[in-house]
Amino acid sequence: MYKELYNTSTTKIMVLGAGCSIVTQPTAQASHLWNLLQLSYSSASPKLSERDLFPKFFRMFPPETVFNVVKFAMLHHFNWRKVATLHQTIELFSLPTADFLTGARLQGIEIIASESFSEDPSLQVTNLKKQGARIIIGNFYENRARQVFCQAYKDGLYGEKYVWIITGWYSNEWWRVRDPAHPHDCTSEQMDEAVRGYFTTDALPLSLAQHPGVSGKTTEQFWEEYNEYVGGNPESLSGYQEAPYGYDSVWTIALMLQEAEEMLQRMDPPKSIADFSYDDDEIADIFYNIMNKTNFEGVSGPVQFTAAGDRKGLMQVERQIGNTEVRVGIYDPSRNPGDELTWSQENPIIWQGGRPPLDSIIERETRVNISFAIFIVMTALALAGIIMAVAFLAFNIKYRAKRYIKMSSPKMNNLILGGGILAYLSIIFPGVDSIDIDDVTFVWMCRSNLWSLAIGFSMAFGAMFTKTWRVHRIFTTKTAMRTMIKDYQLYGVVMVLIILDIIVFGFREIFDPIFLDVQTSRQNQDEDVVLVLLRRTCTSHYVVYWNGSLLVLNGLLLVFGAFLAWETRKVTVPALNDSKYIGMSVYNVVVLSFVGVPVSLVLDDVNAHYAIIANFVFFATTLTLCMVFVPKLRVRNEVEPKGTMFSTMGNSHNQQSITEPAPDKKIRMLSDRIENLQDRLDKKNNRIKELESCVIPSSDATKGECSSDLSTERCEEAREQAGPSHHR
Structure with a gap:
């Protein structure tokens, strides 16, 4: 163009071209300095719409940004609300992508990933896969498109679950072309599989009108003449899709010059377009005004220009089927909002999976509650345990005057039963979650569970161990008759243990209160749906230290009880001495704790976790109560049951005192x-x-x-x- 402009033998009137935006941009920035209009037949860079840089530029092909409205219409039609973008970092593709991202935010469409590349796109395609992209908007040249789809094949980013929407002006069967400058290592079969079903958005290259346009030819007539001119098979030619735009560009210039000549002839004095010179602003303005008002039916459809010099017209949606791209929809911006996109009845879209793919993996949140059936079973067991404890309590009160019962400290036995009832209640509290309670109630159920279990443990085992401690004092004091430990003193010891629990829980509630913690886990229901399991738990910031302090207190209590059981093991009065049963109770609690606590920590299943803990509490409590009270049931009607001090006394008179052990003698x-x-x-x-x-x-x-x-x-x-x- 530089040579032609400085060729003084002829004066140029207009510039037709160029075809590529990278050539058009510098020439259009210079041509207006010579008062020349410039018309491009296929340049699509959005940059060319800037009138301050390109004041006399027009183009027959719409800019890439125009196709964003078509993409948005597709997204809304198929209810795709989450998309990803991938573009080549050159102005032709960066600007429309930026415009798309802005429009997406305004239209409530979520961009889950936006990747760009300048050379090898492999890493960016892999990132799209990692981000869970399903609907991908691509903007890149076809030489890079081959590399993109090759990597998409390797990453599995193709098939019935994925949709690619790319630019629509590539050559025929572009994915099968081998370009040494931009190689890839996929076979033709793999590329066929990777690109199957992609969509393109493009300007409508041929008019839909059945009548002849301004050229006197219908679209079919033009295409027949074009095929004949190129010798058949026009699809094999690079840029054949732009042929209608080139044809209409020539007609646009011709019509503009014809009208300008008529206007110049009517001037006084008359002028002609032949009088145009590079410094003739008057004729240049006439050319510009006529071009702005262009309106005729061309072979590519209605030809009109916007104030920015961009082509107005219909746009199309094509889909790759087999080895070609088939029109499946037409976008008419002149129609009512929401009805601009019309889908083809002749070429309906047939999805590989029978329906449009989802825009992303659906995450369905579901709260994981304890099974109601398990809750009912464990509640029934807990209630049965409470009923048993109440029956033992009634028995203990009714027969408290019996010698055997009286000697076993019935008042302390009542505390053991009270602790057992609290332990049984601790089974019910966490299971209330099965009826989908609110978060506040759930936290209170956690508190109730912790308080009832801790206080119940201290009450039951504290009472059991303190009455054993009294027996230990009696039989280890040298002057037995001077040892006096009353029940209220034992109550005081048990109360101290309970107060310690209350102090620990009280400080925890003040300085580190428990709160709701929702733990999430993901479970694939199928390829499109992932269940997000929400499991509610109660915790605190220093839960390990609080639980550790309780474990230390209760552990010391168990150790003390085991020591007392060992020390009183030789006392031969069963009514006084429960050492054997205490030892068995401590053993059961320790074994169940060592098994249950680690198992509960590693189990993620809320039902298994609840069932194991509840069963361990139930069996530990039930075994303890039964070992303490069942032997008393067996001797309730005996006046002097075997093993009381009075039966022992009667037997001792018939034996030689010389063989009598020291404890029995006492x-x-x-x-x-x-x-x-x-x-x-x-x-x-x-x-x-x-x-x-x-x-x-x-x-x-x-x-x-x-x-x-x-x-x-x-x-x-x-x-x-x-x-x-x-x-x-």
């Missing part, structure tokens, strides 16, 4: 003294006051008797420690 002596005191109280009630005031009778026999007998207070101590009974 029991026998204690039993003899209690029996003696009970007889004296029945016969000499009138002397109680005298004994309390230590009034000593005058007789020597009485003095000896008084000095050897216990005071009333010592009598009461002995009765409480050895199992008190009613006065006879």
Whole structure:
């Protein structure tokens, strides 16, 4: 163009071309300096729409940005709300991609990935796969398109689950072309598979009108003449799709010059287009105004220009079927909003999967609750345990006057049963989640579970171990008759344990309260749907330390209980000594804890987690209660059951004392003294006051008797420690 402009032998009137945007942009920036209009038949860069840089430029082919409206119409039609973009980093593709991203935000379409490349696109295509892209908008030259689709084949980014929408002006069967400058390592068969079913958006190259246009030819006539001119098979020619635009470009210039000549001839004095010179602004303005008003029916459709010099006209959607691209839709911007895109009835879209693919993997959130059936079963077991504990409690109260029951500290047994009931309730609280409670209630159920289990454990095992501690004190004190531990003292010990639990939980609620934590996991339901499982749990920031403190306290309690059970193992009065059953209870709790806690930590299934923990609590509690109370049920109707101190005393008189063990000898002596005191109280009630005031009778026999007998207070101590009974 430089040579022609400075060729003074002829004066140029207009510039026709160029075909590529990279050539058109520099020439159009210069041609207006010579007052020349420039018309391109196929340049598509959005940059050319900037009137301040290209004031006298027009083009027959619409810019790439225009096709974004067609893409948006497709996305809305197929309900695709999540898309990804991939473009080559040159102005021709960067600008329309940027325009698409802006429009997507305005139209509520989510961009899940936006990748760009300048050379090898392999990494960017792989990233699209990693981001879960299903609907991909591509803007790149066809030499890069072959590399893109080769990598898409390798990454599995093709098939019935994926849709590619690319530019529509590639050559025929472009994916089968081998370009040494831009090689790829996929076979023709692999490329055929990778590109199958892609969509393109493009300007409508041929008019849909059945009547002849301004040239006097219909679209069919033009195409026949074109085929004949190129010798058949025009698809094999590069750029054959732009032929109608080139034809209409020539007609546009011809019509403009014809009208300009007529206007110039009507001027006074008359002028002609032959009078045009590079500094003739008047004729240049006439050319420009006529070009802006261009309106005729060409072989490529209606020819009109916008204020930016861009072509107005119809656009099309094509789809790759077999070895060719088939028109499946037409976009008419002149129609009512929402109805611009019309789908072809002759070439309906047939999807590989029978329906349009989804725009992304659907994530369906579902809350993971405990199975209602499991909750019912565990609640039934817990209620059965509570009923059993209440039955034991009723038995303990009814038969509390029985010698065997009285000697086993019935009041402490009541605390054991109360702790067992709290433990059973702790089974029910976490299972309430099965009825889909709200978050606030769920947190309160967590608190109730923790408090009831911890306090129930301290109450049950604290009571069990403290009454064993009393037996231990009795049989390890050198002067047995001077050992006195009353029930209220044992209550105090149990209360201390409960208060320790309350202090720990109280500080936790103040400084580190528990809160709801929703844990998520993903489960593939099928190729299109992923279930996002929401599992609610209760936690706190320092949950490990709080749980550790409770484990230490309860662990020390179990160790202490095991020590007492070992120390009192040789006491042969079952009514007093539960050491064997305590040892078994401690063993069960420890074993179940060592098995249950690790298993519950590794299990992700909420039902299995709940069922295992609930079963461990149920069996540990039930075994403990049964081992403490079932032996008492068996001897409830015996006056002096085997193993009480009185049956032991009777048997001991028939045996040689020389073979009697030291602990048994203490029991026998204690039993003899209690029996003696009970007889004296029945016969000499009138002397109680005298004994309390230590009034000593005058007789020597009485003095000896008084000095050897216990005071009333010592009598009461002995009765409480050895199992008190009613006065006879």
